[in-house]
Amino acid sequence: MNRSTVIRLIPAGIALAALTALAAILKRGHVPDREGESTMSKSADERPKSYGEEGQAHSASWGYTGDIGPAHWGDLAPEFAVCKTGVSQSPIDLNDAPEVRPHELEFRYAPVPLEIVNNGHTIQVNYSSGSTLIAGGKEYALVQFHFHRLSEHTVSGQPADMELHFVHQDAAGGLAVVGVLLNSGRHNQALEQVWVHMPTEADDKQIVAGTTINAADLLPANLSYFSYMGSLTTPPCSEGVRWFVLRNVVELSPAQLDRFAALYPDNARPVQPLNGRAITYSQASE
Numbered sequence: 001m002n003r004s005t006v007i008r009l010i011p012a013g014i015a016l017a018a019l020t021a022l023a024a025i026l027k028r029g030h031v032p033d034r035e036g037e038s039t040m041s042k043s044a045d046e047r048p049k050s051y052g053e054e055g056q057a058h059s060a061s062w063g064y065t066g067d068i069g070p071a072h073w074g075d076l077a078p079e080f081a082v083c084k085t086g087v088s089q090s091p092i093d094l095n096d097a098p099e100v101r102p103h104e105l106e107f108r109y110a111p112v113p114l115e116i117v118n119n120g121h122t123i124q125v126n127y128s129s130g131s132t133l134i135a136g137g138k139e140y141a142l143v144q145f146h147f148h149r150l151s152e153h154t155v156s157g158q159p160a161d162m163e164l165h166f167v168h169q170d171a172a173g174g175l176a177v178v179g180v181l182l183n184s185g186r187h188n189q190a191l192e193q194v195w196v197h198m199p200t201e202a203d204d205k206q207i208v209a210g211t212t213i214n215a216a217d218l219l220p221a222n223l224s225y226f227s228y229m230g231s232l233t234t235p236p237c238s239e240g241v242r243w244f245v246l247r248n249v250v251e252l253s254p255a256q257l258d259r260f261a262a263l264y265p266d267n268a269r270p271v272q273p274l275n276g277r278a279i280t281y282s283q284a285s286e
């Protein structure tokens with residue numbers, strides 16, 4: 001990766017964030033747990049089905065198959081309604097000839113102590129403060145990353161084997177998510193510590209003493225990306241999320257893929273209608 005590009009920093013003031021529907025659920029002090037779960041307290045963020053208002057664990061459970069699967073999310077709870085009524089939902093198929101826009105992403109990720117949670121829907125690595133994404137001059141803090149299998153976004157109808165989501169939040173609660181597609185191939189050393197210590201039971205958390213992880217090591221060398229406005233891909237499917245899906249795919253070994261699949265063989269929401277939204281493409285200068 002061209003680190004000089006990545007760390008070419010423009011001191012960016014924190015732009016006044018647009019209020020989004022998320023502001024209502026992401027109260028001040030909350031950190032989004034997955035895209036859709038807003039929790040911060042140490043006690044709350046281990047609960048797999050809790051999100052939303054502090055201390056208010058929703059009773060509706062959801063999943064990826066059967067009568068709690070994605071086709072039913074909008075009916076499982078009133079606060080999930082936008083999962084079926086929303087018109088700017090994620091993920092989508094990235095197949096339209098996108099408008100070309102200037103590259104405006106800068107990753108300012110730093111190593112943090114490794115903390116891994118199995119939240120019952122995915123494997124998530126929590127991120128402490130100090131790592132940011134600058135998107136178009138706006139600053140977002142990296143709060144966690146997690147995985148889906150298969151990928152949620154598709155390219156010309158084709159899913160990748162997995163997708164990594166880096167979830168960021170700005171000072172007003174607005175979310176920006178960076179998606180990285182993963183395909184079976186070479187061993188991925190940057191993932192190894194996460195994979196070795198992956199909690200196998202839902203609700204488990206692993207704090208790996210003396211081990212750090214740098215999310216920057218999980219990015220592809222080329223940071224060209226598609227961008228569009230979408231939603232959380234998990235209930236409550238709130239809209240107003242800025243999406244950046246990197247064009248270049250990262251590899252992991254078949255054994256690494258199998259290890260995740262043993263826990264989560266299917267935790268991907270199907271693609272949603274584009275409904276006329278613009279997809280843009282930004283080429284990294286290398």
Ligand SMILES: [Zn+2]
Nearest residue numbers: 035148165233
């Ligand atoms: Zn996700």
